[in-house]
Amino acid sequence: MYPSTATVEGVAAAEAVKGRSLWADARARFFRNKAAVAGLFMLGLVVLFAIFGQYFAAWSNEEIDWSVLGNVAEAGRPSFETGHYFGTDSLGRDLYARTVQGTQISLMVGLIGAMVAVFVGTLYGAVAGYFGGRTDSIMMRTVDILMSIPYMFVLILLLVIFGRSIILLFVGVGLISWLDMSRIVRGQTLTVKNKEFVEAAVATGVRPFTIILRHITPNLLGVVVIYATLLIPLLILQESFISFLGLGVQEPNTSWGALINEGAQEMNNGTIWQLLFPLFFFIITLFSFFFVGDGLRDALDPKDR
Amino acid sequence: MSETILDVNDLSVTFDVMPSGAWPWTKPLKLHAVTDVSFALKAGETLGIVGESGSGKSTLARALIRMVPASGKVVWLGQDLLVLPKEAMRDQRREVQMVFQDPLASLNPRMTVGEIIAEPLKTHFPETPKAEVRERVQEMMTKVGLLPNLLNRYPHEFSGGQCQRIGIARALVLRPKLIICDEPVSALDVSIQAQVVNLLRDLQKELGLSLIFIAHDLSVVKHISTRILVMYLGNLMEIAPAKALIEHPRHPYTQALISAVPIPDPKVAKAQRPIGVEGDLPSPINPPSGCVFRTRCPKAQQVCADAKPLLEEPAEGHFVACPFHE
Numbered sequence: 001m002y003p004s005t006a007t008v009e010g011v012a013a014a015e016a017v018k019g020r021s022l023w024a025d026a027r028a029r030f031f032r033n034k035a036a037v038a039g040l041f042m043l044g045l046v047v048l049f050a051i052f053g054q055y056f057a058a059w060s061n062e063e064i065d066w067s068v069l070g071n072v073a074e075a076g077r078p079s080f081e082t083g084h085y086f087g088t089d090s091l092g093r094d095l096y097a098r099t100v101q102g103t104q105i106s107l108m109v110g111l112i113g114a115m116v117a118v119f120v121g122t123l124y125g126a127v128a129g130y131f132g133g134r135t136d137s138i139m140m141r142t143v144d145i146l147m148s149i150p151y152m153f154v155l156i157l158l159l160v161i162f163g164r165s166i167i168l169l170f171v172g173v174g175l176i177s178w179l180d181m182s183r184i185v186r187g188q189t190l191t192v193k194n195k196e197f198v199e200a201a202v203a204t205g206v207r208p209f210t211i212i213l214r215h216i217t218p219n220l221l222g223v224v225v226i227y228a229t230l231l232i233p234l235l236i237l238q239e240s241f242i243s244f245l246g247l248g249v250q251e252p253n254t255s256w257g258a259l260i261n262e263g264a265q266e267m268n269n270g271t272i273w274q275l276l277f278p279l280f281f282f283i284i285t286l287f288s289f290f291f292v293g294d295g296l297r298d299a300l301d302p303k304d305r
Numbered sequence: 306m307s308e309t310i311l312d313v314n315d316l317s318v319t320f321d322v323m324p325s326g327a328w329p330w331t332k333p334l335k336l337h338a339v340t341d342v343s344f345a346l347k348a349g350e351t352l353g354i355v356g357e358s359g360s361g362k363s364t365l366a367r368a369l370i371r372m373v374p375a376s377g378k379v380v381w382l383g384q385d386l387l388v389l390p391k392e393a394m395r396d397q398r399r400e401v402q403m404v405f406q407d408p409l410a411s412l413n414p415r416m417t418v419g420e421i422i423a424e425p426l427k428t429h430f431p432e433t434p435k436a437e438v439r440e441r442v443q444e445m446m447t448k449v450g451l452l453p454n455l456l457n458r459y460p461h462e463f464s465g466g467q468c469q470r471i472g473i474a475r476a477l478v479l480r481p482k483l484i485i486c487d488e489p490v491s492a493l494d495v496s497i498q499a500q501v502v503n504l505l506r507d508l509q510k511e512l513g514l515s516l517i518f519i520a521h522d523l524s525v526v527k528h529i530s531t532r533i534l535v536m537y538l539g540n541l542m543e544i545a546p547a548k549a550l551i552e553h554p555r556h557p558y559t560q561a562l563i564s565a566v567p568i569p570d571p572k573v574a575k576a577q578r579p580i581g582v583e584g585d586l587p588s589p590i591n592p593p594s595g596c597v598f599r600t601r602c603p604k605a606q607q608v609c610a611d612a613k614p615l616l617e618e619p620a621e622g623h624f625v626a627c628p629f630h631e
Contacts, residue, residue, distance in 0.1 A: 205425075
C-alpha cells in the first residue's frame, strides 16, 4: 500500500520535526565519557562545598579557638567533637571554615580570569582574524608585545608596589589570560572565514559584525569552551603560586595557595592536616577540570581524536 | 526576454600575489584572474559560463557582486555596482543572490535550516514578524521540494541534494531578479544533478528569474542555458546562443571543449576523434602575449602572438575572439 496523498500532506502539516544540533550531539558524546562525567560530578561537589560549606561549619573563619592555642598538634587535630572537622590552623582558627573561604576565592580567580579570556579573547581574535590585513597585523602584534612581557614578574612588582589586594590580583590575571585565547581564536577564525557559508552571508549583505557574531563565533565556540576549561586550573595554579610566595590574597582572606603555604610551613610541627585538607581540594579540582576539559575536547571535535 | 538587466563592460580582476619568501616591501606580482570580459544579460535569460578549472569563472561571478575587487563596469538596472557606496550596494544585494558549489559547506552547521533560509529576509527586512518569516520560509521549502516541517533540522541531517535545495531556497526567499549559480551541481552525483538543474529551470520559469549558471560540464550547461559564454584563462573566447554554440562552435578552444564531452554510445564515441589540446593552462601571473590560447591552439600563427584578437560576430549574436574561426 502506498500512502495516499492525504497522509503525505498530513505528515507535511504535522508539527515541525525537532533537529539534533551539533551541540546536542556533543552533549550526548560527553555524557558517554565516564571519566569526564565523574570529573563534572566532583567539580559540582567542590562548587557546592564553596557555596554551602559555611552553613555546616561549627566555627566561623574568624573566630579563634583559644582552648587549642599552644597545643594545636594535640587539641587542634580534626575531630567532630570539637567541631573542627578539618582541625585548626596554627592560630586556632577552624580549618574547615578557612578551606571553604579559600575554595571560594580560588574558584573565583579561575572563573573570572576564564570569563575575561572568553569574552575579550574571543571577540578580539575573531575581529582580528575576520578583518585581516592591517587590522589583523596591528592587533596581533599588540598581543605579541604584551605576551613578551614577563607578566609574573610584572604582577609581583605591582603587588609589591601597590600593596597586596585581591582586586589587583583579579586585574592582573584578567589582563594576561585573554592573550593566548585571542591567538587561538584568530587562527580558528581564519579557517572558518573561508567557508562558503560566510561567503554566502557576505553575498546576502549581512553586516560584518553580525557575521562575526552569528556565523564565526558559534563555529569556534567548541575550541573556546575547551580552552576555557583548561585555562581555569592554570589560573588557579598561578594564583596559588603567587599566594604561596606570600603575595596573593591578604589576611583575613585566604585561598588554596595561601592555605597550602601555611600548611607547608607547619609541616614539621605534627599538624600535617593543615597541608593535606587544602591540598586535597586543590588536587581534586585541578584533576576534575582536566578530565572535563579532555571530555569536552573529545565531545566537540569527534574527528580530531 | 527584452530589456537588458545586467551589462558588463571590460570587467577585469587582478590579485596581488606575494612571491614566496618575499620581503614585505617587495612589489607583489599581478595575477590576472579575469581580463576585459564584456557581456550583457537580459531579463529571464540563463547565461551559462563554461571553461576549465582555473579559467576565472567563479572569480567573474564574485566580481559581479563585488565579493572581489574588480575594475571595469557592471551596470545592474542602470547603476554601476562597482562604484556604488557600501550601503547602497547592500540594498542591491537583495536583488542578486548566489548559490554555491559545496552544498554542505555553504550552510552554517550551527544554524537550523529555518534560520538559514530566513537569514536574507531578516537582514533586509528586520521588522518582519516572526510568524510571517516562518510562513515565507516554509513556502520556499515547499517550492524547492523540501518538507516544510523539517525547518528545525540542521544541515548535517540532509543529503547533498537536499542541502543544495536549501541553498536555493535561501537564494530565492527575497525574490531576487538574478541568481548566480557557482557550479551548483558539480558536487552532486549525476541523478541528483538532473533534479537540481530541472528545479532551477522550473523555478526560473515560474518566477521569471535571470540566471548566471557556471559549470565546467558542458552537457549540464547546454541543458539549462539560453546563451553560453566560454572562458579561457580569464578571457572571453566565445559567446553565443546555446544551440548555435554547441552545434557550430567557431573558436578552436570551444571546439576542443565540445569534442571532449564524453559520449555515452561507444560506437559513436569511436567514430568521433576528440580534438587534442596539449599542455596545461598557462600561468595567469604571466599570461601569453596576444591571444591567451595560442600556446595550445592547433591553429596558432604569428598574428596570434602579436595582438589580442578582437571579438568578431560571424553570425547574429554569436561572438568569437579568434580571427581564424570557422
